[in-house]
Amino acid sequence: MTKPLTIKNLVKKFGGLTATDDISFDLNEGQSTGLIGPNGAGKTTIFSQIMGEYRQTSGKIELYGSEISKLSTPARIRLGVSRTYQVPRPFAEFTVLENVRVGLMPDSIWKMITEGPNVDREIELALSVGFSENDLRRTPDELSMGDLRKLEMARTMATNPSIMLLDEVFAGLTVGEIDQIAKLIQKMRSENMTFLIVSHDLKALEPLVDDAIAINYGKIIAQGSFASVISDKAVRTSYLGT
Amino acid sequence: MLEIIIQGILLSGLYALIAVGFTLIFSVGRVLNLAYGSYIMVAGYIYFYFSQLLGLPPIAGLLLAGILGSCMGLLKYNLIVKPLKGDHIAVEISTLILAVVLQSTVILFFGNSAKILLPIIPGVIHIGNATVTFNVLAATVASWLILIGLYLFIKKTHIGRAMMAVSMDAKGASISGVDIDKINMITWGISGFLGAIAGVFFASYTQLSPTMWVAPLIIAIAIVIVGGIGSIIGTLVVAHIIGFMEIISVALISPQLRGVFTMLLIILVLVIRPKGLFGREEL
Amino acid sequence: MGLGLRWYHFVLWAGFIAIMALMPEFVSKGTLRTIIFANFLAIFAISWDVLSGRTGYISFGHPFLIGIGAYTTAILTKRFDVPVEYAIPTAVIMTMVGGTIMFLPALRIKGSYFALVSLAFMELIYQLVQVIRPDLTGGTRGMSGLVTLTRGAVNGYYLSVTLMIIVALCMWLLMRTRLGTALSAIGMNEESVKGSGLSPTKLKLFAFMTSAFVAGLGGAFYVHYLGSIAPRALFDINFVFTIIVATLIGGASTIVGPMFGAFFLTFLLEYLRPYLPGAERYLIYGIIALLLYMYQPKGLYHIVMTQLDRFKKRADDD
Numbered sequence: 001m002t003k004p005l006t007i008k009n010l011v012k013k014f015g016g017l018t019a020t021d022d023i024s025f026d027l028n029e030g031q032s033t034g035l036i037g038p039n040g041a042g043k044t045t046i047f048s049q050i051m052g053e054y055r056q057t058s059g060k061i062e063l064y065g066s067e068i069s070k071l072s073t074p075a076r077i078r079l080g081v082s083r084t085y086q087v088p089r090p091f092a093e094f095t096v097l098e099n100v101r102v103g104l105m106p107d108s109i110w111k112m113i114t115e116g117p118n119v120d121r122e123i124e125l126a127l128s129v130g131f132s133e134n135d136l137r138r139t140p141d142e143l144s145m146g147d148l149r150k151l152e153m154a155r156t157m158a159t160n161p162s163i164m165l166l167d168e169v170f171a172g173l174t175v176g177e178i179d180q181i182a183k184l185i186q187k188m189r190s191e192n193m194t195f196l197i198v199s200h201d202l203k204a205l206e207p208l209v210d211d212a213i214a215i216n217y218g219k220i221i222a223q224g225s226f227a228s229v230i231s232d233k234a235v236r237t238s239y240l241g242t
Numbered sequence: 243m244l245e246i247i248i249q250g251i252l253l254s255g256l257y258a259l260i261a262v263g264f265t266l267i268f269s270v271g272r273v274l275n276l277a278y279g280s281y282i283m284v285a286g287y288i289y290f291y292f293s294q295l296l297g298l299p300p301i302a303g304l305l306l307a308g309i310l311g312s313c314m315g316l317l318k319y320n321l322i323v324k325p326l327k328g329d330h331i332a333v334e335i336s337t338l339i340l341a342v343v344l345q346s347t348v349i350l351f352f353g354n355s356a357k358i359l360l361p362i363i364p365g366v367i368h369i370g371n372a373t374v375t376f377n378v379l380a381a382t383v384a385s386w387l388i389l390i391g392l393y394l395f396i397k398k399t400h401i402g403r404a405m406m407a408v409s410m411d412a413k414g415a416s417i418s419g420v421d422i423d424k425i426n427m428i429t430w431g432i433s434g435f436l437g438a439i440a441g442v443f444f445a446s447y448t449q450l451s452p453t454m455w456v457a458p459l460i461i462a463i464a465i466v467i468v469g470g471i472g473s474i475i476g477t478l479v480v481a482h483i484i485g486f487m488e489i490i491s492v493a494l495i496s497p498q499l500r501g502v503f504t505m506l507l508i509i510l511v512l513v514i515r516p517k518g519l520f521g522r523e524e525l
Numbered sequence: 526m527g528l529g530l531r532w533y534h535f536v537l538w539a540g541f542i543a544i545m546a547l548m549p550e551f552v553s554k555g556t557l558r559t560i561i562f563a564n565f566l567a568i569f570a571i572s573w574d575v576l577s578g579r580t581g582y583i584s585f586g587h588p589f590l591i592g593i594g595a596y597t598t599a600i601l602t603k604r605f606d607v608p609v610e611y612a613i614p615t616a617v618i619m620t621m622v623g624g625t626i627m628f629l630p631a632l633r634i635k636g637s638y639f640a641l642v643s644l645a646f647m648e649l650i651y652q653l654v655q656v657i658r659p660d661l662t663g664g665t666r667g668m669s670g671l672v673t674l675t676r677g678a679v680n681g682y683y684l685s686v687t688l689m690i691i692v693a694l695c696m697w698l699l700m701r702t703r704l705g706t707a708l709s710a711i712g713m714n715e716e717s718v719k720g721s722g723l724s725p726t727k728l729k730l731f732a733f734m735t736s737a738f739v740a741g742l743g744g745a746f747y748v749h750y751l752g753s754i755a756p757r758a759l760f761d762i763n764f765v766f767t768i769i770v771a772t773l774i775g776g777a778s779t780i781v782g783p784m785f786g787a788f789f790l791t792f793l794l795e796y797l798r799p800y801l802p803g804a805e806r807y808l809i810y811g812i813i814a815l816l817l818y819m820y821q822p823k824g825l826y827h828i829v830m831t832q833l834d835r836f837k838k839r840a841d842d843d
Binding site for chain 1: 527528699702703704706707709710713714716717718719720721722723724727728731
């Protein structure tokens with residue numbers, strides 16, 4: 001069975017700075033991996049390269065066995081990978097529902113014209129990430145940071161991915177909201193969704209992942225079960241400060 | 243042949259001056275000032291009014307025009323760009339509307355017909371078999387002096403380096419303590435001054451008319467697209483490329499096809515190297 | 526198609542069509558001629574709105590597109606004796622093809638560059654038309670004595686108003702589909718559109734070709750209404766300005782906004798004509814446009830809608 005995601009010897013240099021330093025790992029179908037590390041370690045940069053927002057300096061990225069380096073971001077999303085962004089970027093003048101609507105759209109002009117929006121599905125997605133009925137017609141300027149992250153999540157789910165890259169989905173959420181998103185992730189895991197999750201909130205992260213990868217200065221410093229990575233000496237000194 | 247080279251150098255110097263004022267705003271302020279051509283037009287008329295109608299010495303007229311250009315720039319920035327908070331689309335449209343308003347204002351005061359400016363410095367000089375008016379020569383020399391002065395200003399002074407910093411990364415510059423607002427104001431002031439001086443020269447090179455702001459704007463646009471932003475040297479080089487292209491096509495092909503090759507060059511650059519030939523290099 | 530049409534949409538459109546149909550009964554021939562001009566301006570404004578109003582890719586070169594349509598049909602009918610029924614569709618196709626070829630490079634680039642290039646292209650075609658094959662294009666003076674489709678103000682009115690209503694209805698409906706949503710999304714955050722799995726280039730190209738279609742159609746019919754074509758009036762920055770201001774005053778991205786903006790502007794111009802006969806009129810409505818735009822960039826449509834919303838809320842609260 002081909003793996004959903006394979007990264008081989010990924011390197012990304014910005015001028016003199018090496019943000020990604022020869023990283024290799026892969027994800028199996030239905031696997032959920034946590035990506036941890038200090039700020040600036042290069043976690044988001046990896047996401048950006050997988051999604052095609054940055055072109056890697058060298059190295060291979062394979063989605064279900066095919067090299068995707070030449071594909072545009074929308075093309076990669078159509079292949080099944082999708083991400084949330086640390087800084088939410090919703091459509092400022094659209095309501096929550098309309099924001100989700102864009103994510104649900106097929107990349108076919110004919111279909112856009114002839115088929116109307118699937119409002120039921122829009123509502124379903126919005127409610128599933130924790131919005132209430134009242135929120136659905138709100139616009140981003142009326143939403144809290146936590147709500148904006150939920151919107152990011154809903155929009156990412158709308159693209160119907162089979163691999164989800166979550167970048168700090170828990171930041172700024174209340175305990176109740178974290179709980180709701182966590183339940184959602186668990187539900188998707190049971191439906192065989194593949195996850196790569198970045199989070200500083202290790203407590204929330206632990207039950208959601210099968211294993212973990214720790215990154216620092218663009219290199220992998222530890223890899224394995226969550227518990228082993230957390231107790232790894234290098235990880236403790238560089239990240240956990242213990 | 244000599245004629246072509248000389249005319250080319252003269253025209254390119256002027257084009258460089260026109261373009262740099264425009265590029266500066268785009269590079270530092272990140273907005274499109276479509277009313278840039280208006281500096282050129284209004285300055286031409288100011289000079290005309292003071293030096294030709296009122297009889298002031300040309301230098302005074304020139305300086306007045308320059309100062310007025312600066313003021314226009316500052317007003318534009320404070321009244322239009324700042325309130326719009328960097329909304330590109332809004333600034334583009336507002337400056338276009340402003341340009342048309344200014345055009346109509348000028349028509350109201352000076353009428354619709356084109357006027358010929360008397361040369362700033364009368365007389366001609368013969369180089370080989372080419373005839374060059376002192377006027378145009380002075381314009382080119384002045385343009386070069388101003389450009390060199392600007393280059394030194396950017397490289398050597400504190401404010402100049404701050405401008406460079408803002409053009410590369412406004413947020414980073416602001417965190418480092420640069421007053422973005424002040425830098426923007428200074429940039430708009432300089433841009434207005436440059437545009438105005440270029441305007442007086444341009445008007446004396448061609449003629450004065452309320453619609454004269456479109457052509458230099460297009461040239462500045464062409465130089466920005468082909469040259470890329472962020473490099474004064476790049477702007478200079480491209481100004482010469484375009485200047486020479488125009489002179490050559492006028493002399494060897496047809497005067498009316500003047501702008502065509504410039505357009506083709508724009509298309510070519512957009513397809514092959516959208517960043518421009520010198521995009522994003524050190525000033 | 527998910528158009529979300531409500532009863533009042535039908536009522537408003539029906540009412541509008543009825544008023545326009547009966548207009549010749551109420552007004553003088555002179556006013557009819559003004560309305561004809563407003564109809565064509567509305568078509569051009571709608572064409573601009575489809576592209577620039579939604580996606581934020583401001584085109585300062587719309588006369589370029591209108592010009593291709595106008596010149597194609599003029600040359601075909603006058604120089605080659607092609608019947609109008611064939612010349613006009615050909616003109617529309619030429620506008621779409623010619624325009625797309627020239628704009629394709631610019632569409633891939635950021636919005637600001639697009640604006641610049643469109644302005645440059647308009648100047649280019651102005652120069653070209655005067656210089657290349659003036660025997661065909663009529664050079665600087667243009668052409669006159671072209672085939673006119675109608676005679677008299679009333680017939681001209683009915684032709685222009687029918688065309689305008691068809692164009693307005695079709696574009697209005699089109700923009701109410703998810704396509705309209707996608708195009709607006711591009712205007713808000715193009716990166717985010719990519720992140721939603723949609724390819725903005727395809728969408729922009731479609732919007733552009735639709736805009737070109739309408740512009741070419743309008744240009745072709747306009748030329749056959751006027752019976753002449755003059756490059757200096759066509760490729761004038763004032764024309765660009767008029768189209769854009771009409772759209773903005775009415776309310777960009779709404780299709781009906783530009784339509785009403787066109788009428789508002791045309792009648793304002795006519796009203797000012799006895800007082801300010803020349804180009805000074807542009808001064809007045811340039812200032813009005815600037816102030817209005819800076820105060821409420823979304824135009825009159827938005828102002829009217831917010832008032833209606835407030836009215837509705839108050840009615841709900843009672």
